[in-house]
Amino acid sequence: MSRICFVDIKEQEAGKYTFEVRGNSYEIKEQKEFPLSDSHDLPADAVSDNMETVYLSLPLSSLNFRVLDLPFSDKERVREVLPFELDGMILGGADGAIFDAVTVGKTENTYQVLAVYIEKNRLRDILAKLRVHGIDPVCITSLELKHALMEFSLSKLVPPVFISKEERIPLAIEEMKKPTVNLRRDEFSYTRDVEKTRKSLKVTAVFIIMILLILSADILFRIISSKQEIALLRNEIRKSYLEIFPGEKNIVNELHQLKSHVKELKGREGVFIGVKPLNVLSELAQIEREGARFNEVTIDRESMTLRGEARSLSTVQQLQEKLKKYFDEVAISDSRASVQGNMLFTITAKERKA
Numbered sequence: 001m002s003r004i005c006f007v008d009i010k011e012q013e014a015g016k017y018t019f020e021v022r023g024n025s026y027e028i029k030e031q032k033e034f035p036l037s038d039s040h041d042l043p044a045d046a047v048s049d050n051m052e053t054v055y056l057s058l059p060l061s062s063l064n065f066r067v068l069d070l071p072f073s074d075k076e077r078v079r080e081v082l083p084f085e086l087d088g089m090i091l092g093g094a095d096g097a098i099f100d101a102v103t104v105g106k107t108e109n110t111y112q113v114l115a116v117y118i119e120k121n122r123l124r125d126i127l128a129k130l131r132v133h134g135i136d137p138v139c140i141t142s143l144e145l146k147h148a149l150m151e152f153s154l155s156k157l158v159p160p161v162f163i164s165k166e167e168r169i170p171l172a173i174e175e176m177k178k179p180t181v182n183l184r185r186d187e188f189s190y191t192r193d194v195e196k197t198r199k200s201l202k203v204t205a206v207f208i209i210m211i212l213l214i215l216s217a218d219i220l221f222r223i224i225s226s227k228q229e230i231a232l233l234r235n236e237i238r239k240s241y242l243e244i245f246p247g248e249k250n251i252v253n254e255l256h257q258l259k260s261h262v263k264e265l266k267g268r269e270g271v272f273i274g275v276k277p278l279n280v281l282s283e284l285a286q287i288e289r290e291g292a293r294f295n296e297v298t299i300d301r302e303s304m305t306l307r308g309e310a311r312s313l314s315t316v317q318q319l320q321e322k323l324k325k326y327f328d329e330v331a332i333s334d335s336r337a338s339v340q341g342n343m344l345f346t347i348t349a350k351e352r353k354a
Contacts, residue, residue: 003029006172007135008057008143011160012036017172026173031165042133055176056130056137058183060144061159062122064090064097066115073103073111082115096120098188100181102145104152114152116145116181123188138190140183143171149180280304280351283326291315292345303329306347309338316345328352 001022008015018030034042068085070078078101083094090097097117105112123140130137147163148156163171184190234254241254251257277299284294284306292310304327310316316335323330327349334346 002053004053004055004176006055006057006176007042007130007137008168008172009036009062010059011061014042015165015168017169019173019176024177026176028169031169033165042130042135054135054137055172056135056140057143057172057175058118058126058140059159060142060148060157060161062118062126063142063145064117064119065157066117067104067154068113068115069107069110070113071110073106073113075101078103078113082117086115086117090117092119098123098183098186100183100185102149102180104149114149116142116183118183120188123183127188136190136192137184138192139175139179141175141179141181143168143175146171146175146180287319287322287326289319292319303348303350305333306349307345309342309344311342313343316343316347319345320347323347323349326352 001020004019004021004026006015006017006019008017013036014034016030016032016034017028019026020029021027036042066086066089068082070081070085072078079099082099082101086097086099087094097119099115099117101116102114103111104114127136144159144161144163145157147161147167237254238251241251241258242248244258245261248257280299281297284297291312292308292315294306294308296305296307298305298307306323310319313335316332320330320332328351330347330349332345333348334344336344338344
């Protein structure tokens with residue numbers, strides 16, 4: 001729901017009609033008449049409070065008319081050619097007037113067009129006086145012209161024009177829905193809504209820029225925080241790497257070098273598969289070694305090597321026989337006398353498979 005004010009300027013008075021609009025329905029809420037000392041000087045109480053939309057009707061005496069015969073009736077094309085058609089007919093030339101047009105008749109090949117115009121200086125003066133009262137009409141039309149066009153003849157355009165108050169209200173509603181003419185065009189076009197839209201767009205643009213700046217600052221903060229976290233993680237990784245490999249000096253890429261170490265360990269994995277040193281040592285512990293002892297035991301996947309010393313070669317041979325109870329392929333690979341007179345020996349063997 002909105003409210004619209006229609007200011008109807010006549011010869012000696014002005015009418016103010018306030019409408020309440022619901023969809024396409026117009027309901028008159030207030031109707032007032034004001035005397036005019038000058039045809040366009042409104043009294044202070046003619047001003048409507050909180051009226052965003054105002055229409056203005058001018059009397060026929062404020063307008064000028066010419067009838068032209070044109071080969072077309074399209075309003076936009078008619079408006080384009082009017083300044084050229086009327087340039088020599090208007091005092092001061094067409095540049096000093098604002099035009100609109102209405103098609104009033106048609107013959108076989110031509111259209112009869114009524115050119116409606118007002119001098120720019122006069123229109124500028126009218127708008128200036130209205131702005132004093134805070135009135136900026138969205139449309140400038142004429143109820144008297146609307147009435148004259150119902151059964152058009154040139155004589156009806158000659159003032160004074162008499163229209164009853166009862167007739168003016170329906171005419172005003174028709175003009176608000178579809179103006180007969182609108183002299184607010186070109187340099188006098190209504191721009192308040194455009195300015196509001198422009199200001200609204202500026203405010204929106206400022207908010208968008210602020211949001212973008214905030215988002216950019218947040219992203220920048222996240223990037224900086226991420227970089228700091230990455231730097232801390234790298235320091236922790238290097239610290240842990242040095243704890244695992246304390247002797248390594250040339251560290252370029254901890255992850256890559258750690259992968260190399262893991263790969264190297266995997267390459268050595270086969271060496272330890274199948275070796276059960278505890279079982280071997282347990283079996284060695286069960287063997288009587290009187291007069292002999294083991295100084296070194298080497299165990300790998302394929303075989304084991306036992307190095308030690310005994311009192312004599314026969315003691316070594318006895319030890320060999322005892323080892324055969326627990327291991328396979330037991331052989332004395334080396335034996336020699338030591339400085340102390342003992343016999344140093346080396347025995348090889350293989351773990352017995354279950």
